[in-house]
Amino acid sequence: MADNNQSAEAQSDIHKKIRSAFKTFDFLSNNTVEACEINSVIYSLGCFPTQADLHAFISEVGEDNSGFIELDKFLPAMTKILLEHRFPPIPEERLLQAFEVLDKEKKGYLEPEELRKYMTEEGEPFTQEEMEEMLTALVDNKQKCVLYKEVIGQLVIDPDT
Known part of the structure; x- marks a missing residue:
């Protein structure tokens, strides 16, 4: 019986997280989210699907x-996706390696336009809107660059939280 209670409690916690993330993007407050915002809801839950999966x-x-x-x-x-861990989060060390590959001069930071070029022209490209949201969140306002070692914590989500 304890397993059922733990399972029900875990599912209740997951439902709270999902509802909270969904509500953040429910701009009309009518329990709907624009389809183009669903990726942001999913990312905010610590899931990182491919575009095909999305x-x-x-x-x-x-x-x-x-x-x-x-x-x-x-x-x-x-x-179901969260319980099955279908779209796992990206480990911090892998994300750091990715930034370091982009930082060819080993400066410890990336210029916003440099990051924009990589993220909109390579792999599964970000849309301009996604890029603007990312840069708004990541660019250090004083130094006008992305200090990636300092912002990785914002990009990595602990799957147990």
Whole structure:
């Protein structure tokens, strides 16, 4: 019986996290999120799917051509993903290595335009909107650059929290 209580408690905690993340992007306060914002909701939950996985997930939760995803459809699908650890977080050391590869001159920072170029032209490119959000969060306002060793903590999510 204790296992069932722990399982129910864990699922309740997951539901709270999902609802909280979803609510952050529910700008109309009507239990819907624009389909284009679902990636941000998922990332904020510590999940990092590929673009293909993201598109499959959006299809699964039934974006109904309105451009919105409903919490009632998102919650059970996202709960399953979190319980199965399907889109694992990126380890801090791997993220640091990625920044160091981009920092060819070993300066310890990246210029915003340098990071923008890499993130919008290589691999699975970020949209301009995603890039603006990232730069707003990561650029050090005084030094006008991304001090990546200092901001990695913002980008890494502990899967047990």
